[in-house]
Amino acid sequence: MLSQSVYTLVNQQNGNLSFKVFEFDNSSYFDHIQRNNFFTIIIINSGEGLAKVDLSEYSFRENTLFAFYPYQPFMLASEGPMTGISVQFHHDFFCIYRHHKEIASNGILFNNVYQQPFILLDQNNKLTLMNIVREIVNELKMEALRKDEVLVSYLKIFLVLATRIKLEQQSVKEISGNDKQLFIIQNLRNAIEDHFRTKHSASEYADMLHVTPVVLARAAKNHFNMTLSDLITERIIVEAKRELYLTDKTVKEIAYELGYDDEYYFSRVFKGKTDISPQSYRETIGFNRGAVS
Structure with missing residues (x-):
């Protein structure tokens, strides 16, 4: 102790x-x-x-x-x-x-x-x-x-x-997992990493992976303990946080790079997940690229 x-x-x-x-x-x-x-x-x-x-x-x-x-x-x-x-x-x-x-x-x-x-x-x-x-x-x-x-x-x-x-x-x-479901999950993870900036809907990933939305939703819930839509949005938010901290891009620029034409809609999505606006996140987390750490 x-x-x-x-x-x-x-x-x-x-x-x-x-x-x-x-x-x-x-x-x-x-x-x-x-x-x-x-x-x-x-x-x-x-x-x-x-x-x-x-x-x-x-x-x-x-x-x-x-x-x-x-x-x-x-x-x-x-x-x-x-x-x-x-x-x-x-x-x-x-x-x-x-x-x-x-x-x-x-x-x-x-x-x-x-x-x-x-x-x-x-x-x-x-x-x-x-x-x-x-x-x-x-x-x-x-x-x-x-x-x-x-x-x-x-x-x-x-x-x-x-x-x-x-x-x-x-x-x-x-x-120790289910081989078939793990195969789907690995493909889903790869697909999200490759396309989260441009594809935001669960149906797009189901089409891409050639499985039904129900099968993909069940696999996501079993493995990640969240819905597929929430999983996709969480990945977008993680990238947005990274951009807000590491770069001096405007919120509008970050939103556009993440597939949102409407900066204000993106801000609402971000705040809905984090309880804080993108600009407030940047201000409280700190934008300090020159720091030695």
């Missing part, structure tokens, strides 16, 4: 939270919908219940690690006492988009519309990750040279190891 409950690092330029680690000893921290403007990692040490994430629900228990990206709606409804650790960091402290090739976590641990937003930890994996969290806390306690760089290094290691665990668990799940 950590000797104290909360450790933070504040951005000296704007006063905003950059990095935070805290222990929680009851369920009240996450028992209501969260829409944070930073990445949130939660490790459940004890307790069980129901996680509500986006439009889906998942059962959870002890030794579960959740990974949520900025403005992803989630809440953890515990059936009793719940304890754990949370690590939170802002885009401007460490940009997942910029470092995705180094750590491979963007699109696997975070921003993955095709996979559940959590992994299960065995005792060895949990011990390894918790040791890194302790090193992070020790660094946060110190007033030392280049603290930011040391924290980023620890965070990278944590994310790489968590990503490895998730990849291993994905492989086991796919091996």
